[in-house]
Amino acid sequence: MATRTDFGPPNYKELIPPVVAKNYGQWKYHERVKPGVLKHVAESGDELYTVRVGSSRLVSTDWIREVCEIADKFCGGHLRFTSRHNLEFLVSDKEQLEPLLQYLKDHGYPVGGTGHAISNPVHTQGWIHCHTPATDASGIVKAVMDDLFEYFVDWKLPAYCRISLACCLNMCGAVHCSDIAILGIHRKPPHINHDIVRAKCEIPNVIAACPTGAIRPDPKNKSLTVNEEKCMYCGNCYTMCPGMPLADPLGDGVSIWVGGKISSARTPPKFSRLVIPYLPNNPPRWPEVTSAVRNIVETWAKHARKHERMGEWIDRIGWERFFDLTGIPFTVQLIDDFTMATETFRSTPTFKW
Amino acid sequence: MTNAKDTETPLLDQLEEGPWPSFVKEIKRAAEDNASAKDLLRQLERSYNDKIGHWKHGGIVGVRGYGGGVIGRYSDLPEEFPAVAEFHTLRVNHPSGWFYTTEKLRQLCDVWDKHGSGLTNLHGATGDIILLGAPTDALQPCFDDLAEIDFDLGGSGSDMRTPSCCVGPARCEYACIDTLDILYSITMEFQDELHRPMFPYKSKIKIAGCPNDCVASVARSDFSLIGTWRDNIRINPDEVAKYANDGLDIQSEVVALCPTGCMHWDAATKTLTIDNAECNRCMHCLNLMPKALQIGMERGATLLVGGKAPIVHGALLSWVIVPFMKMEPPYDELKDLIRRIWEWWDENGKMRERLGELINRLGMRNFLKAVGLPPVPQMIRAPRANPYYFWDPEEVK
Numbered sequence A: 001m002a003t004r005t006d007f008g009p010p011n012y013k014e015l016i017p018p019v020v021a022k023n024y025g026q027w028k029y030h031e032r033v034k035p036g037v038l039k040h041v042a043e044s045g046d047e048l049y050t051v052r053v054g055s056s057r058l059v060s061t062d063w064i065r066e067v068c069e070i071a072d073k074f075c076g077g078h079l080r081f082t083s084r085h086n087l088e089f090l091v092s093d094k095e096q097l098e099p100l101l102q103y104l105k106d107h108g109y110p111v112g113g114t115g116h117a118i119s120n121p122v123h124t125q126g127w128i129h130c131h132t133p134a135t136d137a138s139g140i141v142k143a144v145m146d147d148l149f150e151y152f153v154d155w156k157l158p159a160y161c162r163i164s165l166a167c168c169l170n171m172c173g174a175v176h177c178s179d180i181a182i183l184g185i186h187r188k189p190p191h192i193n194h195d196i197v198r199a200k201c202e203i204p205n206v207i208a209a210c211p212t213g214a215i216r217p218d219p220k221n222k223s224l225t226v227n228e229e230k231c232m233y234c235g236n237c238y239t240m241c242p243g244m245p246l247a248d249p250l251g252d253g254v255s256i257w258v259g260g261k262i263s264s265a266r267t268p269p270k271f272s273r274l275v276i277p278y279l280p281n282n283p284p285r286w287p288e289v290t291s292a293v294r295n296i297v298e299t300w301a302k303h304a305r306k307h308e309r310m311g312e313w314i315d316r317i318g319w320e321r322f323f324d325l326t327g328i329p330f331t332v333q334l335i336d337d338f339t340m341a342t343e344t345f346r347s348t349p350t351f352k353w
Numbered sequence B: 001m002t003n004a005k006d007t008e009t010p011l012l013d014q015l016e017e018g019p020w021p022s023f024v025k026e027i028k029r030a031a032e033d034n035a036s037a038k039d040l041l042r043q044l045e046r047s048y049n050d051k052i053g054h055w056k057h058g059g060i061v062g063v064r065g066y067g068g069g070v071i072g073r074y075s076d077l078p079e080e081f082p083a084v085a086e087f088h089t090l091r092v093n094h095p096s097g098w099f100y101t102t103e104k105l106r107q108l109c110d111v112w113d114k115h116g117s118g119l120t121n122l123h124g125a126t127g128d129i130i131l132l133g134a135p136t137d138a139l140q141p142c143f144d145d146l147a148e149i150d151f152d153l154g155g156s157g158s159d160m161r162t163p164s165c166c167v168g169p170a171r172c173e174y175a176c177i178d179t180l181d182i183l184y185s186i187t188m189e190f191q192d193e194l195h196r197p198m199f200p201y202k203s204k205i206k207i208a209g210c211p212n213d214c215v216a217s218v219a220r221s222d223f224s225l226i227g228t229w230r231d232n233i234r235i236n237p238d239e240v241a242k243y244a245n246d247g248l249d250i251q252s253e254v255v256a257l258c259p260t261g262c263m264h265w266d267a268a269t270k271t272l273t274i275d276n277a278e279c280n281r282c283m284h285c286l287n288l289m290p291k292a293l294q295i296g297m298e299r300g301a302t303l304l305v306g307g308k309a310p311i312v313h314g315a316l317l318s319w320v321i322v323p324f325m326k327m328e329p330p331y332d333e334l335k336d337l338i339r340r341i342w343e344w345w346d347e348n349g350k351m352r353e354r355l356g357e358l359i360n361r362l363g364m365r366n367f368l369k370a371v372g373l374p375p376v377p378q379m380i381r382a383p384r385a386n387p388y389y390f391w392d393p394e395e396v397k
Ligand code: HEM
Pocket: A030, A081, A082, A083, A084, A085, A086, A113, A119, A120, A160, A162, A261, A262, A263, A265, B097, B165, B166, B167, B168, B171, B172, B212, B213, B214, B215, B286, B287, B288
């Protein structure tokens, strides 16, 4: 049998619930009923309740079958997921809303992540499945969200807060525009295992893979050398060649970035900025990371004005005040010296003490 | 809590506790009847002890007819963890807006239980359904069974990656464009680009229905299509007054935070006016008063290009190149422009150079000329502050 190809994803038109098909493009307004529950009202008068549920993103087929049962029971067999790994139950029959919420509560599904809350952290693979991680992804997310759980299920913050995690500087999750980004970093160049390089690697390909030109041939040894000053720890060489592992228990760890945003509401999108250059990997619960994140969230929550995102708050008070209020030490790693560094230097004598 | 079995993974077991859903529980559930999930758990415990990962890249794997869609993954400790010696990922193209019927999801579970680890990511950061972990010889049979239930693979490598969109008109009153339909239409149009790596590097397309950009398109896609409108915000004065009566401080929470200063609130008469010509459609006021304020009626999209994560030269946010484009099926204007841009990038881009980096290297002017777009002030935050313009002799006549 010839393999069928290029037929594309299932057509969403066959998967959306009837209430969505009927009111498609005709939604009039929404209300935030309570944390995790949205109510959308259509021009036709139809109402749709959305119940947002946090998930661990890494889920078993048992879990999928379980949430399917819930959707069969309360939502006519329909469900969806969000761009931040949340699960959403869509309830068109208002009578089913309270029973659904009760069921979710009884079975330990966290409802929240809407409104002025911390939503599910976007994250990547980490030690679960990638070959260049500087830290785990799922483990830190679990530890951080256990700690910040109250902010997922409740509205206690001045504005949205998006936390994201990427386990190496490739930033597969594109975390660089988050209110708080947790980024795995390597601090040591690859250690070369010359025997493996000789046995298994195409030396010209490895050299070509390095974005900074740090790798040179070492013809005497039929191997390679790395100019350590040029290495930016990206792991591309390890992708090409198992003889160049980058991971190192002492070198690897976590950095913290703050103040990014995506939406254009009020102020344009911004990048997150480095505020803590390194915290050690301390599995299974990464206490240094969870307490650093909590400190930043709570300092912001205490001082920001209503609707002020992390980055907007910092723009108003200034970075010098941010370091002052959070008590985070300012260190030389925080001063940019990469491609667009000078844009970040101050050229006026107007700053705060 | 501690029976003999649990103590094999004492560190990970600690992550079964706490209120947030536990991925460790999920792996353990899958491990009950799946050897590879069990070895995944054991290898991960090893990583928690060693503080390093234990995966390597190894050879390229895939399915017949496709150049992407599968990520090859091998344990670097295959003797210790034989069931994950080969543990490849299939990226499966998700339906627009991540809508499912339970029937469809169960079919997917059946296929994955048969061929793989029983573990998935719903969803990966690009949007795909990630089927996490199958040996090499299971890939083709798995794909054949996926095809039976109409699930195709997504992108990986130097191709168009699986595009994604926000929930849009399916459930959001701010949707200025039909994000789900545009997504489906371009996914079907560009199947070849999705499945067969042919570009200098990856290329991503994301579609958001309005400037709230709930899919983070400006930060993580080479092409960000964002819905917008050109006429006036529709105001329902009665509902405005109701928000005020219900305790919303319209002056301080709405008007004072409007970035363009184009709103006026008369507290005495409870009247809100907007100078629409000056509004930049930032969404703040609509977000706070969805019942009272509605998007305009003359709708289309703004196209921005060039966004990417930091590797190699630093992160970029997408730049406006088409301030307004009407979005009507079959979206030919959009598709043609995407094609022209890809062609230019393909011709000029070096290996692993994203579109934004190429525009930066060769200059916005060359890009605009090559793809035939006129310069307009909506493209920039400010004009240049240096006099180093290299005049084209054509321009000096
Ligand atoms: C009241 C205004 C807003 C409404 C009605 C709204 C609506 C939505 C909807 C329907 C989703 C689900 C999208 C999907 O998964 O396809 C969503 C997700 C999201 N929105 Fe918005 N949005 C609003 C404002 C914003 C703003 C201002 C931001 C950024 C500051 C934002 C950021 C996000 C993010 C990051 C997600 C993913 C959330 C998650 O999965 O937990 N939204 N929003």
